[in-house]
Amino acid sequence: MARVLLTGAAGRVGTAILGGIGEDHEWRLLDRDPPTGDLADYEYYVADITDEAALQTATEDIDVVLHLAGDPRPEAPWDSVLTNNIDGTHAVYQAAVESGVEKVVFASSNHAVGAYETDRKPHIYRTGSDYRLDGTELPRPKNVYGVSKAAGETLGRYYHDMHGLSVVNIRIGNLTKGHPPIDYERGQAMWLSYRDCAHLFDRCIRADYGYEIVYGISDNDRKYYSIDRARDVLGYQPQDNSADHDD
Ligand SMILES: NC(=O)C1=CN([C@@H]2O[C@H](COP(=O)(O)OP(=O)(O)OC[C@H]3O[C@@H](n4cnc5c(N)ncnc54)[C@H](O)[C@@H]3O)[C@@H](O)[C@H]2O)C=CC1
């Protein structure tokens, strides 16, 4: 079992991960919000990710960091993304290096590449389109939240190249429990199910890699993100498809 630190554990993505693989690894959780419900059963640190001392303790004896903590709002203002998403991610990486962590998995976002959609929608969301982003393209954020995610990806590149950390950046699409409405074309293309989310992060814990950028979506009929790299390098095998409606 890997010893895993999950930052931002009290949030939506953290809930999906623990709901799927909470029994499969040794977990240490960290969030600035105190634990509620089942989270209180885990080893839990209430701390801000900009608190270097807290991170030093939280990363001790950890093999893998799943770094989710941050301001997730596409409309977030610069001061918030600067502090939480950029300064905070830098502090997590620095603590990981100092504690001898092996891997960091960074929750990046579709918003790091949002501007690729501008002149191509809505046809890229349709099954006939062969347009794909595959993770090799440069970031093209449409908001400063997306800028902060691109910055997090570049921080990972630095910590991989200069400090030897294994890093995978997951450009998560849109995590929702239920299927997106069938007529919501962008949502259909971007969907990541809870089950596939937990599986993808589990693969990032278990697989070996150097520096990767992959897309976090389910195997949706409508997609403009390729999941080939996640399949090839991580062994990602999504089970869900936004087109398979249960209602
Ligand atoms: N939910 C989604 O569909 C997507 C999420 N993401 C990213 O995944 C990550 C998790 O997102 P969600 O779970 O949806 O957000 P969330 O807001 O539900 O959870 C984030 C958690 O991080 C904590 N947090 C925020 N700033 C912190 C700080 N400075 N120190 C310590 N804890 C802090 C919050 O208390 C919260 O519990 C975020 O980085 C977000 O940008 C990316 C793409 C899509």
Ligand SMILES: O=C1O[C@H](COP(=O)(O)O)[C@@H](O)[C@H](O)[C@H]1O
């Ligand atoms: O990064 C994120 O992206 C998702 C999906 O973006 P949207 O523009 O389709 O809403 C968003 O729901 C989430 O809050 C955010 O962290």
